[in-house]
Amino acid sequence: MRRFNELEPMRRWLAWMWLCALCLLAGCAAPQSQTRADLPSWADGPSRSAIVDFVDAVTRPGSPDFVAPDARIAVFDNDGTLWSEQPMYFELLFALDEVRAQAPSHPEWNRQQPFKAVLEGDHAALAKSGERGMMEIVAATHTGMTVDQFTQRVGNWLRAARHPRTGEPYTSMTYAPMRELLDYLRTRGFKTYIVSGGEVEFMRPWTQAAYGIPPEQVIGTGFTTEFQAEGGAFQLMRQPKLEFNDDGPGKPVAIQRYIGRRPILAFGNSDGDLQMLQWTAAGPGRRFAGLVHHTDARREWAYDRNSSFGRLDKALDEARGKGWTIVDMEKEWKRIYVFEKP
Amino acid sequence: MRRFNELEPMRRWLAWMWLCALCLLAGCAAPQSQTRADLPSWADGPSRSAIVDFVDAVTRPGSPDFVAPDARIAVFDNDGTLWSEQPMYFELLFALDEVRAQAPSHPEWNRQQPFKAVLEGDHAALAKSGERGMMEIVAATHTGMTVDQFTQRVGNWLRAARHPRTGEPYTSMTYAPMRELLDYLRTRGFKTYIVSGGEVEFMRPWTQAAYGIPPEQVIGTGFTTEFQAEGGAFQLMRQPKLEFNDDGPGKPVAIQRYIGRRPILAFGNSDGDLQMLQWTAAGPGRRFAGLVHHTDARREWAYDRNSSFGRLDKALDEARGKGWTIVDMEKEWKRIYVFEKP
Incomplete structure (x- = not known):
């Protein structure tokens, strides 16, 4: 009995070491390979394949398209790309x-x-x-x-607040397939950013919980702020003056200002994302440019060239011409919102 | 012999698992504790103690001042704080x-x-x-x-290019103690940023190698850029128009725009850093505000209130009044530059 007790701490320690080693294996090795468990809300289809092929090509050691982890920058529009934008933003x-x-x-x-x-x-x-x-x-x-x-x-x-149509909180109207895509990219060393026409401080309070994206990786339209020091209190006051409109050609400009390097993957859904997609796709080496196409009038909304919000016209033509990935929401997303059952 | 061969792969695998477990231990446990090997270029003195005490207080689980890793934001001025700024920037x-x-x-x-x-x-x-x-x-x-x-x-x-006085490349005139401090903070979960009056694209090409700070964590003064699409080529052209002056009250403004949260540690060396230090120090919870004081005419330069570059006057008074850490370069840094032998 005594001998057993003497052995016990060592056994426990060995068991713990095993656990550590297993954790390490789970953490380092498993996410590198693509499994059926990845992207579960994406139907087997051209978009899912294009994503998986691209990620494999840029992350597999020895691949001719390999990109070092620190250069794996992925940018996402928000309205209409990560959450809905109807009946209005x-x-x-x-x-x-x-x-x-x-x-x-x-x-x-x-x-x-x-x-x-x-x-x-x-x-x-x-x-x-x-x-x-x-x-x-x-x-x-x-x-x-x-x-x-x-x-x-x-x-x-x-x-x-609740959305007038679904009765759900707005942060529940984020797209499950895109949240899975963000997670999928991050476990493969990507740094994920939002680059949105929305006002930056409107997004920052909730992007970590909704998308796993911290405040410092949220880029958006911004009002000027003024540093005020009064009576020993320091404040940043928001001024009614637009500092930067993060839309259209403003998006590649903002990407350079904030990130300082060109993304290798970009996802948008409207003409306001065109220049961001062009800038990303035109970089050297393998690149990914994707559009969410709103084709599902039943589960979400169906709109493109004639919508007041999220108009997709020129970017749709360019995506077709250049062979960018166009996600057919109705056919390729098994589930739309995070509040729906998987 | 055959039996041995059959065992061999398992042995190798076990050995490898052990190695993994050891790596894990080394990677997760060791950097949390403060050892004599940390900050070797810092003399035992008030500044080193203040740094170590602060970092311990905000990182030790159970500490009343504990800060979650994602909120451990540290900002550093560049000229005169991370590298020299004489005879001019x-x-x-x-x-x-x-x-x-x-x-x-x-x-x-x-x-x-x-x-x-x-x-x-x-x-x-x-x-x-x-x-x-x-x-x-x-x-x-x-x-x-x-x-x-x-x-x-x-x-x-x-x-x-070589510096006129030392004959060294400029990136070798970065401060060894500050590089150690950046490493020290990062191994303890801090995210380190540069917030400098220097032009942002002048710094980005070399901050990763010199300081371990990637382009997306460099904030600076910026010229406007214009997205140009001509003949299928996409370019960002730098325009001769200042977009943002990242100095003085511009620093807290830029920190909010880029990072979206208040740092818990800030280091500067001149009056241009005063508002960044005030903004950092005035946040809730425990904060660290530090100044590099150029007191070493022999090994570097000695200047403060009367210098054309990096004037330190109001910020020195405020630091003394508020008990911020003032690093006496001559007394507290055993080594100045990274090119000097440790």
């Missing part, structure tokens, strides 16, 4: 809700367009105010407060 | 060399200030052109080309 729905919520402290909004239209539910007047009106609403609801205060508001809204 | 020495190198294709520079002054070595005229003249020289040598072309030029210069 979710950030605009946030802005409209904020106008209603903040109206009591802005009595002048009852007389002033486009705010009056929002408060009266006057869709015609709101539509008439156009892009300029929308920008006024966004500026009024996104600025004039500290970064921390804005983050707080976004968080409050996300907890309470 | 190295980037200005690059710009002056570039004026001389490009002069043959710019005959007008022989008649036009401040370029004429550079080509004639007329220090008085150059000084007279002031900050505006310097900006003209920087714009002329940093823009009007693609990002790739500029990166190439920086690389060429770094390979050939």
